[in-house]
Each structure stands twice: as C-alpha cells, then as structure tokens.
Amino acid sequence: MKLLNVSGSPHVHSDESTKKIMWRVNLALVPTFIVAIAFFGLNALLISLVSVASCVLFQWLIEKFILKTPSTICDGSAVVTGLLLAFNVPATREMVLLVIIAALVAIGVGKMSFGGLGKNPFNPALVGRVFMLISFPVQMTTWPKPGENLFSMVSTPTSDATTGATPLGLIKENGVQAAGQVWDYFIGNIGGSLGEVSALAILIGAIYLLCRRIITWHIPVSFIGTAFIFSGILWLCDKTVFLDPVSTILTGGIMLGACFMATDMVTSPMTKAGQLIFGFGCGLLTIIIRNWGNYPEGVSFAILLMNAVTPLLNRWFKPKRFAN
C-alpha cells in the first residue's frame, strides 16, 4: 500500500521563503545600482560585479571546505551583502581589487564565522566597509566626481587623484558654506560611495520593500526623523556651524543606511518599539559622529553600534501579549 505522510499541523505554508526575501532585496537595490552606473560608469559596474562574485565565492568556499555544510549561496543573501558592500565604497579603479578583501572580511568574519545567515550579530556589509575604512583610509576617502571618466578603460593616476570630495567631506573641511544644492543631493549628482549618492533611487527601492512587507517604516522613519530633528535643532542653534537638516539627511549614507542597512532583519530588533529605539539610536549616533567625531560620516559606525544593542532591545521590548 502507498504510504501517506504524517506530520504535525499546520499542513500548509505561506510559501514565503528566505530566498524570496533576499532576491526581493536585490531587486530593490537595482534602481540604486543603475544610478551608480550612470554617475560612476564602468568602475561602478566592475566594483559591483567583483564584490558580488567574491562574496558568493567566499561563502561557497567556506561552506564547502571549512564548515562542510550544504551550500546556501542560492538564497541570495551573499548577493545582497556583495551589492551593499559595493555601494559602500568609492567608485575608484583601485577599489575593483580592494573590494575583494572587503568581501572576504564581510563574508568570512562578518557572517560565516558566526554560523552564516541569521546568526551574525553585525551587518556583514558594514563589517566589511568599516574594516576597509580603518585599513585603507586613503583609498576609502578618495572620491571620483560623478559623471567623469565614465567609461575610460585606462586608469590614469590623475583620473582618480583629481577627484572631488563628498559634500560631507567638503563641509567638514570648509564649513557649511561649502554645501551644495539640495536637488543635486536628492538625485545623487554628488561625490560619495557608489550607492549612497541618490536618495531618489534608494527611496524607490525602499518603497518596493515596504510594499512587499520586507521592511516596515519604523526603522527608516525613526532613523531619518531623528537625524533630521537633531540636526535641525543644531542648525537652529548656529546656522554658520551646522548643516541644515534637509542636506543632512540627503548626504552621506543616511538614506542607504536607513533603508537598506539598518533594516537588515537579522541585525535589527523584532518588535516595533525596539525598531523605533534602534532607528532613534542610529540617527542620534550618526549626527554626533558627523559633528563631533573625527570622520565626516558616521552612519556605518552608528548602525554597527546599534546592532550590538539589538539583542538587548529584543529582550526589553516584548510584543504585547494578547492575554495579559
């Protein structure tokens, strides 16, 4: 007789899977990717491809030869890490090779050493980026101007050397008078890391993720809102020293960080209340680091610091029980 399956209920599943979630995140990153190629040309494309390929490769190698577990590269999470990592570095020719080191740190140290996807306490892409920022400070803060050297195959020493700084770098050095046009900031016609320049492209991706219910509004809104309000208060105190709040949230990594990095499911709190506190902490730390820290930008550090607090937030902020 034919045997029947027996198992505990429920016997049906929503058909939701980690794989679907991760590939949707990848899809949400596409507008940002397109803008990056439009502004930074071939370098952006090469960095992204190398970064994604090395993340996937390192994950496969580690799983096959060190962990000896079934390969999980198809779930798309290594691709997400690769893309985010590429989006967090400047689009210079040197980066095409340096990003391989970043990928090794992101995947090897940031993710696989903890047991793979879901077990990492810190956002792997940010682990990779911060490692690079500390180890290669010059290369990581050399910014090409958007729209220049788009498709030159030859990397001349000058093409990278004559590049401009990011708005935040300019302001750090020259004061708020160096701030540019808000519209340029919004569409991304500014210097900066590959994927952080265009707030518009990031928002399109974020709206897609919101519609797909992969992220909720809590972290992005509290992150950006806190940064806006805090920098607004500072700006009102002294307009000659502090940058205005609109420019603040449109420059640097706030948009990319708030929509794609801080909302990483694995490393952010699970309850809505926890997420609001998490976003608040990210926003607050970012502005503090930007204004009083050594670095012109503080989003990566802010998110990593809040990642460390996430288990605590999960413990403090429980969902509201139905029966109590």
Place this chain on the structure above:
Amino acid sequence: MKTFAMGGVHPEENKISTSAAIEEFPLPKTAVILMTQHLGAPATPCVAKGDKVKVGQLIGKAEAFMCANIHSPFSGTVAKIDTCKDAFGLAKPAIYINIDGDEWEENIDRTPDIKRECTLEPKEIVDKLKEKGVVGLGGATFPTHIKYSIAPDKKAEYLIINAVECEPYLTSDHRVMMEHAEEICIGVSILRKALGVPNAYIGIENNKPEPIAVMKAMAAKFEGIIVEPLKVKYPQGAEKQLINAITGRRVPSGKLPIDVGCVVSNVGTSYAVYEAVQKNKPLIENILTVTGKKLEVQHNYHVRFGVTYSDIIAHAMGNLPETTGKVISGGPMMGKAVSNLDGPTTKGASSVLVIDQSEAVRATESNCIRCGKCMNACPMGLEPYLFSALVKNRRIEEAGQHNILDCIECGCCFFSCPANKPLLDEIRLGKNLYRGILMAKKK
C-alpha cells in the same frame, strides 16, 4: 468590520466544496465506536458482546465528570468490546458493531417537521444535553453540558455562536447554515435560554455571503439572535480570538471564556442541540467535508460516527488519487494527519482532506533570519522564534515565563516562517515539558 486585535494570517481559502449539498452517507457493514470521542475520560461501555443495539441506544456511559455519553449510531449486534487503533494510531477502548438494518429507538422523532417550541427549564436543557451526549463540534469536543453548567460565582453575558469556519477547505458549517438555518436558530435560542443571556451573536466571516444572508433572514424571525459578519482572518474561529472580535474582551492567561462572561459554541453544535432537545436525538452523526484540490467531486456528507476513513474514501472517490501525499482529519491549519485510514470517525471529525504529494512535504529548514514574521502572525502576541530556541536548548522554565502555555496551536507561526522552521512542533513539545514541570512542582 470586526476582527480580533492582533496577529493572524490569510491562508489560501480553497473552499471548493461549498456548493456540494449535504448527502446521506450509506450504512457500512461494520463499525467501531470509540469510547473517547470527547475531551476527558473515556465513557464506560454499558452493553455486552452479543447484545442487540438500536440506533440512538446508550452504549457508553459517562461516569467521570469530564466525559460524555456515547450512543450507538447503528443498529445491529455488538461483535466485541476491545481496543481499537484510532485514525491517529492510538489504541482506544471501543465497541465493535456488526450492522444489521437501521432500527431506531422509538423515542427519537425522525419526522422532518420542525419543532419550534421549547418548554424546558434551563436546568432541564443542560440535563438533556448531558443525556444525549452532545459535545462541541468545533474540534475540541468539549462536553456541552459542562460548558453550560455555569458556576454560581460566574455570570454569562454573551452567547457566541462560532460559524466562522476560518480553516481553509472546510465547508460543513457553510452547508449546515445553508440547509438548516431554522434548526440552528432554534438551537441557539435553546442555548440562550439555558444561559439566560439576552443576546446570542453568530460570528460568520464575510467570505461567506450566502450563509450570512440566509442566517440574517432567519435570525430576524427570532428574538435575541444577532448575525455578526467578521473580516476574514485566520484564526478567527479560535475561541479567544472570536470573543475578542465580537465583544472586544480578552480571556486572560489561564482563564476560561466564562471568566469574561462569554460562552462559545460551534454552529454545528447548535444544530446538534436542536436535535437533542427538540427531536430527542442523541449526537450520533455530523457533517463531514470530503475535499481536496485533486478530487473530481467534492462532497459534504452526513456521516454517522464509527464509519472508517477508508469507508468514506471508498464511497467518495473509490481510491485515493495516485499523487495523494497526506490525508487530514480537520482543516489544513489545525487538523491532524491521519496515519491509520482504517480508524473510525468520531464526534470531532469535520472533514477528510486529501492533500497532494506536492503540498504534503515540508520544505527544508534553514536558519532563523529574525524577520519577526512568526511574532507578528501570532494572535496571542507570543514569540515563537524564542520558544523554538529555548525548547531546543531545553530551557523550558524560561519558555514558561514567556507564556508558552498561552499558545493556542493555531499554526500561524509555522505557516508564515520563511525559514520553514517547525516552530509549532517545538512549541508543542515545550508546552508538554512545561506542564510536566508544573505538575512535578505541585506534588
């Protein structure tokens, strides 16, 4: 439109058997009547081998407090009294009957006339329900007479009739409302009288517009029956969620509905109440949906308890489809997978659901990605992912402190988990281990 406060999911409805009218299921040659067809202690057989029995004759007597009488659904001879492996593989005390003809007890009113007047006092109604072995037909098979014997320090304010049928596939409640609306309303009136409450609320999800219309039209002819359409969301048919949806009240942890002034009965139960009180007919049959995506014909049968699952399959479809992977008694969210098709149906059975092989196997489990979907889906506001981790590490007391016993096992967590973690399996294990710890502490 009303619904419950938190969590919930939307499984594919698959109500493909809604238009199949209720058919009488033919009598088999033999039947096995289990003595545990209800929540609580088994009934004690009160017939002996070789005895002749009639339809409706008492054959299992309720002696314990939490127990219900069992009547013979068939006429014939008692072949033996022995244990029988039920549909889920557990040995239960049972009475085997060789069926011969269809001779009913004389005091049962088998005429199709509808009897509207009920002159019994509340106490007499409850006694009648006890005598006729009526139990809740929503799945838990809680003896109805116990539910309606309200302790003197408690007061019922609401009677809620559960016609939500939030489980996918199931259509037995849908059909009974379409075909027996008046009997249901009489049954509800009787229950209302037994409790002495001013109003009864019949909760129906608004994906059933026809039953809502039929029941509304019928309820208008009765005093104190209100039909309450509800927004579609699983598990609205869970007792605590339904109370919350209709009254806004919440049953506290470890308490019963009556502690917030509510009594909930299934719509099928109110039909059984009508038959027991007005027609003197014990609970011997129920409406069972036979359905599945791959079945050519869908059925809703009036089946007497004791017919085996294989009898039902043989009559409904001959053989199971080639690609059948699983047979479920009940709905796909909370039903139990049948492991022994030769096991008999019981009072709690509401369907025979045939699931295709392609849907019968769980996907591979992967790491938890802390997406929080299980937590957001939980209608009790619990943290399934946390229970899973705690139970795996045998930190059972901690799971208890996080209210693991509040879990109603609706399955929303596992249903929504993108990592396919068997969350509910682990929670069930944790609940049992924690109950063990609590019992040991009491001693």
